[in-house]
Amino acid sequence: MKIVTTKTMKEMDRIAMEEYHIPGVVLMEHAAMAVKKHVDLVADKNKHIVILCGPGNNGGDGFALARLLKQDGYEQVMIFCNVPFEKMSHDEKIYAAIAGSYHIPIYQSEDLKEVKKMFASADIVIDALFGTGLSRNIEGFYDQLILTLNTMHKYVISIDIASGINGDSGAIMGCGIQATKTVSLVCYKPGNVMYPGSAYCGDVVVEDIAMPQEIIAKSNGNEVMDDDLIASFLPKRQAHSNKGSYGKALMIGGSMRMHGALAMCAKAALSSGIGTLTIALPSSIHAIMAGKMEECMLLPLSDEDGYFSEKSAEELKDQLDLFDFVTIGNGMGRGKGANALVELVLKSNLPCILDGDALYLVGKHPEWLKRKAPTILTPHPKEMSYLSARKLDDVLNDPMEVVQTFLKGYGNITLIYKNEHTIVCNKAFSYMNLAGNNALAKGGSGDVLCGMLCGLYGQSKDALKSACCAVYVHARCADELIKAKDYNAILAKDIIEESSHIYKELRNRQ
Ligand SMILES: NC(=O)C1=CN([C@@H]2O[C@H](COP(=O)(O)OP(=O)(O)OC[C@H]3O[C@@H](n4cnc5c(N)ncnc54)[C@H](O)[C@@H]3O)[C@@H](O)[C@H]2O)[C@@H](O)CC1
Ligand SMILES: Nc1ncnc2c1ncn2[C@@H]1O[C@H](COP(=O)(O)OP(=O)(O)O)[C@@H](O)[C@H]1O
Numbered sequence: 001m002k003i004v005t006t007k008t009m010k011e012m013d014r015i016a017m018e019e020y021h022i023p024g025v026v027l028m029e030h031a032a033m034a035v036k037k038h039v040d041l042v043a044d045k046n047k048h049i050v051i052l053c054g055p056g057n058n059g060g061d062g063f064a065l066a067r068l069l070k071q072d073g074y075e076q077v078m079i080f081c082n083v084p085f086e087k088m089s090h091d092e093k094i095y096a097a098i099a100g101s102y103h104i105p106i107y108q109s110e111d112l113k114e115v116k117k118m119f120a121s122a123d124i125v126i127d128a129l130f131g132t133g134l135s136r137n138i139e140g141f142y143d144q145l146i147l148t149l150n151t152m153h154k155y156v157i158s159i160d161i162a163s164g165i166n167g168d169s170g171a172i173m174g175c176g177i178q179a180t181k182t183v184s185l186v187c188y189k190p191g192n193v194m195y196p197g198s199a200y201c202g203d204v205v206v207e208d209i210a211m212p213q214e215i216i217a218k219s220n221g222n223e224v225m226d227d228d229l230i231a232s233f234l235p236k237r238q239a240h241s242n243k244g245s246y247g248k249a250l251m252i253g254g255s256m257r258m259h260g261a262l263a264m265c266a267k268a269a270l271s272s273g274i275g276t277l278t279i280a281l282p283s284s285i286h287a288i289m290a291g292k293m294e295e296c297m298l299l300p301l302s303d304e305d306g307y308f309s310e311k312s313a314e315e316l317k318d319q320l321d322l323f324d325f326v327t328i329g330n331g332m333g334r335g336k337g338a339n340a341l342v343e344l345v346l347k348s349n350l351p352c353i354l355d356g357d358a359l360y361l362v363g364k365h366p367e368w369l370k371r372k373a374p375t376i377l378t379p380h381p382k383e384m385s386y387l388s389a390r391k392l393d394d395v396l397n398d399p400m401e402v403v404q405t406f407l408k409g410y411g412n413i414t415l416i417y418k419n420e421h422t423i424v425c426n427k428a429f430s431y432m433n434l435a436g437n438n439a440l441a442k443g444g445s446g447d448v449l450c451g452m453l454c455g456l457y458g459q460s461k462d463a464l465k466s467a468c469c470a471v472y473v474h475a476r477c478a479d480e481l482i483k484a485k486d487y488n489a490i491l492a493k494d495i496i497e498e499s500s501h502i503y504k505e506l507r508n509r510q
């Protein structure tokens, strides 16, 4: 399953119509059939269904749905449409004419009291006002209509995307319909899975509209992570192997204030299959970590006030060659010592995973990222803002644009943009994770993710696949944990424990 931008979706529609000679009304008919399935799930034939139709093909889907419902014996179907016939899209006109022939009532009004009455009588409201063609903020009567509907807490099914939501960014364009469910056509659109749009779209289901599979396969878009995809990415463990087969990792991080971040990262790496793990840490936390960690080696470096001192990079320099790759950043702080270590690591030829404070530090020296070795960055929105030197609002409003523009400037970078729906991408491929929940919105869960990534990268040495596996398994753990525990009570360490079950489940699919 893919997530495609509205531009790509329009291009797919064009190819279907012009190159595959599928008339637009055929696609529209299938769109209506797909939505009807979801009406059938919740409505009896005597329920009162109000379909709001706008000026474009989204409205056309609404008119087509009205015919199908009527045809199937739904007794109380009505359309609300304030668009004059001559201003409708070409295919919408066809279905509007058909709806007229079926004597489906088409109601038109700009009187809010009347509209409120109409909504009050509805059991289900279908939102076919705007789809991927929304091009400007919603104002005037549509704004009033939407706000009125939202106050009435009706069961609302949006077609393609909740009207008012920007299909590409999820931003609210003036106002947005609060849908119970959204039937997204052919693919997900970024706007129906990304906040705040996701909160308006309700439960999102993707339905086929007889779009040729070839067109979908060739389209540009984020692949959505699922069990089968991630099982195929999960590194295999061979009978004839030894610890050297699964990666020699150097993990650099920690400070007197934040040794927990490092410990969780290390534990997650160990539980995610790393061959050997050596932790470079400020000497002041050596004893603490030695008490916590048994399966890894410790490499204390010189310390100043509980943080790495500037000398620590010099001490580590000659030892870097002993390792296959480095993970750096967790709990290390942003001082001069940490800065020197990030510089040392990025100027080496080793593959490198950067997390936490290392992302902040490299944001001040983006030239360090111009390197050939694989580099995996794991920013949350604020860290993405440091890295890209863009405003936090820009990142939040259109992360895909910010991330892709950022990647263009560098070579071998894989980026994990962490958020409610995390994106994993490099210049050529892009994946989105829709699993997970707000139990992960707690200090420490990012450290666990970084550790999982370390363990998986060590095994496969494939940046993109290991990043996808780490993100997905991490999120699936949270989804599994909330079945038995409350969101409040799930701790980062629980994710590490749960990961064993999720790895096993995915491995059984291999
Ligand atoms: N052949 C196709 O292109 C298909 C399209 N489909 C449906 O068509 C939708 C896309 O259709 P369209 O491209 O016609 O776009 P929309 O139906 O989303 O609306 C476009 C129309 O809305 C107007 N508009 C945009 N923003 C507005 C605003 N803020 N206030 C008032 N008017 C505004 C535009 O001027 C244009 O007339 C999809 O979301 C999907 O539901 C499906 O029927 C499948 C096939
Ligand atoms: N509301 C949420 N829903 C799903 N996942 C979330 C949510 N909030 C945070 N996460 C996930 O939790 C992790 C938090 O990482 P980060 O912010 O780096 O935490 P930390 O500072 O503890 O390391 C990321 O993987 C992120 O995708």
Ligand SMILES: [K+]
Pocket: 058, 127, 128, 129, 130, 131, 158, 159, 160, 161, 162, 163
């Ligand atoms: K809609």
